[in-house]
Amino acid sequence: MKLASLKEGGRDGTLVVVSRDLSRAVKASAIAATLQAALDDWSNTAPRLNALSDELNTGSAAGAFALDMAALASPLPRAYEFVDGSAYLPHVERVRRARGAEVPKSFYTDPLMYQATSAGFLGPRDPVVVPSEDYGIDLEAEVVVVTDDVPMAATPAQASEHIQLVGLVNDVSLRGLIPGELAKGFGFLQSKPRSALSPVLVTPDELGDAWQGDKLHLPMRTWLNGAWFGEAECGVDMQFSFAELVAHVAKTRPLTAGTIVGSGTIANEDTGKGASCLAEQRTVETLRDGHPSTPFLKFGDRLKIDVTDAAGASIFGSIEQRIEPYSR
Structure with missing residues (x-):
């Protein structure tokens, strides 16, 4: 359903x-x-x-x-918890390679996750409102799952049974604010404003063969200002399944029904599939050309995020947003 x-x-x-x-x-x-x-x-x-x-x-x-x-509002206009991962390691590897750093070995066995903003989500057609273009406005096209109550210390196999809904999210990021926040050693805050969920959330059975191993096996399609931007495969290069991500979050605490768990930006080793965020595209350009050429989002820009079935029909409905300046 x-x-x-x-x-x-x-x-x-x-x-x-x-x-x-x-x-x-x-x-x-x-x-x-x-x-x-x-x-x-x-x-x-x-x-x-x-x-x-x-x-x-x-x-x-x-x-x-x-x-x-x-x-439509967001399916969950507000949630008790939203935790987001970085399960696609090709993205992490490229970003670190661009700045001359290696990926810690623990990243391949222990998911990288953070506590995201859950007090409110934008509707799927609501604008992304930001005070300044200088903040480095970026989209992040991701898959999310929603759980019922998950007991503390659940194993991945047990966590899988608590994944009840699947959807998409535009996890808005303000790239210009991220370096300063991470340098403090305490994580994201101002650099992660409200995100937008897809119009609908669906039960895993609606996905048929596209839901296997607690992963979505379909391309994540993105457009900027009507032009194709990427169609990275969600089921490829995902280091940790959603069951593993949920179990990781629940290691030391139970999860309340309505908890949202994100995959992180969809990214493949094959860069010919395009990107799911501007930071990824800029990193590819930096490694190839020595500098990025794709700008971050500006006021008036339009984005679209969607996942379609084999017949080309939208499964979750598309996220379609315009970037607008904040005004009191």
């Missing part, structure tokens, strides 16, 4: 079930008011939501309506 949230009903939106082709939706208020409420009682709500999804896809759901992507 596919789930989304309308921009109504309060800060956490109103839960809707979305048709497989993303054309129609039906409110799930009789089952759960919000997606977070559904996740809090997933063992009871999931079967009922699945039944409503079946009715919607067969055309028998009462109250179904045409879906307007602009009316």
Whole structure:
């Protein structure tokens, strides 16, 4: 099934079930008011939501309506926790090679992750609002999973059973602020503003053979100002599966239902697939030419992120955003 949230009903939106082709939706208020409420009682709500999804896809759901992507908030307008990884080591290797540094051996056996911003997510059609272009505005096209309650010290095999939803995220980064923050030795803060989730989150069974080994095996397609930018393969060069990432986060603490875990920017060893963030493209250019030539995002720029099935149909709905200046 596919789930989304309308921009109504309060800060956490109103839960809707979305048709497989993303054309129609039906409110799930009789089952759960919000997606977070559904996740809090997933063992009871999931079967009922699945039944409503079946009715919607067969055309028998009462109250179904045409879906307007602009009316959607983030599926989870806010979450208890968002932890993001860097599971695609070709990206890490290139960035470090560009500055003459080696990748620590531990990176190949222990996931690199950080605590991201979860207090609010942008809607899939909301603008990315930033105070200054000088901050080095960048997109990061990633895959995310959403869990139900995960017990502390869960193994990867156990963690796999708690992955309930899959989606996309534009993990906005402000590259100009990152070096100064990392130099303090305490991680990201100002350099990581709010991100945007895909219009819908889907259960793994919706992905069929494209979901194997707790990884998504489809290309991540990105466009900038209408021009192709990249289509890196999500299932290739991912050092750690989502089950391993979830288990890593849960090593010393239980995870609350609604926890979002990100893959990190999709990147392949084969640079012919393009990139999923500007920093990656600039690194490739630096290694090849001695300097970057692709600028970071400017006000007025437009981005699009999408994953499609074998027939070319969008699975999660596309993230489409414009970069705009912040104004009080």
